[in-house]
Amino acid sequence: MVVLAxxxxxxxxxxxxxxxxxxxxxxxxxxxxxxCAWMVEHLKTLLPRWLEGVRPEACGIGFGGPVDYAAQRVxxxxxxxxxxxxxxxxxxxxxxxxxxxIDNDANLGALGEWAAGAxxxxxxxxxxxxxxGIGAGILIGGEIWHGADSLAGELGHVTIQxxxxxxxxxxxGCFEALCSGRAIEARTGRPAAELLQDAAFRxxxxxxxxxxxxxxxxxxxxxxxxxxxxxxxAGEVLFRELRADLERQIPASLPVRVDxxxxxxxxxxxxxxxxxxxxx
Numbered sequence: 001m002v003v004l005a006x007x008x009x010x011x012x013x014x015x016x017x018x019x020x021x022x023x024x025x026x027x028x029x030x031x032x033x034x035x036c037a038w039m040v041e042h043l044k045t046l047l048p049r050w051l052e053g054v055r056p057e058a059c060g061i062g063f064g065g066p067v068d069y070a071a072q073r074v075x076x077x078x079x080x081x082x083x084x085x086x087x088x089x090x091x092x093x094x095x096x097x098x099x100x101x102i103d104n105d106a107n108l109g110a111l112g113e114w115a116a117g118a119x120x121x122x123x124x125x126x127x128x129x130x131x132x133g134i135g136a137g138i139l140i141g142g143e144i145w146h147g148a149d150s151l152a153g154e155l156g157h158v159t160i161q162x163x164x165x166x167x168x169x170x171x172x173g174c175f176e177a178l179c180s181g182r183a184i185e186a187r188t189g190r191p192a193a194e195l196l197q198d199a200a201f202r203x204x205x206x207x208x209x210x211x212x213x214x215x216x217x218x219x220x221x222x223x224x225x226x227x228x229x230x231x232x233x234a235g236e237v238l239f240r241e242l243r244a245d246l247e248r249q250i251p252a253s254l255p256v257r258v259d260x261x262x263x264x265x266x267x268x269x270x271x272x273x274x275x276x277x278x279x280x
Contacts, residue, residue, distance in 0.1 A: 004047075004056035004096070005274035007105060008039065009064040010077070010132035010182065014267065015050060018275040021116070023268065025054075036074075036082030044095055058098050060278030061088060062105035062270040064133060069150040072102055101277050105129065106153055107144045108273030109228050109263070110137030115276050117264035118226045126222040127269070128155065128213065131229030133168075134176040138220060156180065160211045175212035179205065181231055196234035202241055210245035217246070217256050228263030228270075235262075 005016040009031060017025040032038045066075030072089040093100035110127030113119035125139040134156030138145040145152050156176030157169045164173025177183050184192040195201040239262060246258045263269045
């Protein structure tokens with residue numbers, strides 16, 4: 001089966017073709033800040049050229065923001081305009097002429113890592129994306145937990161510092177406002193990937209990162225945590241310090257496991273999940 005996978009993020013978007021769960025083509029492109037109208041027209045123009053005559057049988061889309069999974073509509077974007085209650089799956093299905101399904105990118109990152117990456121074999125999995133924003137996907141028994149309003153996993157908007165910086169969601173001190181790539185660069189003027197190689201910066205950053213993850217570990221108690229997104233590429237120096245800080249922050253009386261690993265699929269986690277979703 002040939003499926004098209006699309007991953008729409010705040011700063012970039014990616015396309016991939018899979019044939020029988022084998023990646024056969026991939027490309028990535030910058031996301032224009034003009035938002036929804038630009039993205040839809042861009043995809044309609046780009047896809048006929050990019051597919052080069054290949055006709056996919058289904059399409060899966062990961063979107064970097066809340067998605068109403070039951071209605072198959074984008075809820076909104078915290079970073080780009082025009083997405084409020086937008087029927088992206090239906091629009092792309094009509095354009096492509098094939099069934100199309102959509103979910104939040106972190107949910108699909110969880111699904112991808114569970115199917116083909118660092119989450120394989122885990123009965124319960126928390127996938128956290130550290131990128132332009134911060135989100136999480138929860139898998140239990142191989143099934144995504146969406147929650148009553150398709151908002152399970154909005155970990156980026158848990159408050160971890162009551163007097164912290166303002167977040168795009170309108171609150172202050174959110175996990176995302178302190179630890180996301182966009183927030184770091186806005187605060188320092190330097191790319192997060194560069195700063196994470198600096199020990200002094202990590203000494204300030206990692207405790208906040210651990211505070212946000214601690215909430216999820218104590219609430220969900222997953223068998224495994226997989227961290228993806230651009231900031232996860234900082235390497236073992238970040239993960240070693242993060243595991244140590246989590247061990248310090250979690251009370252001895254509540255010995256939840258701390259099995260935290262980088263995403264094995266890297267930039268392809270969400271695309272893999274989108275392909276699995278499309279096949280379902």
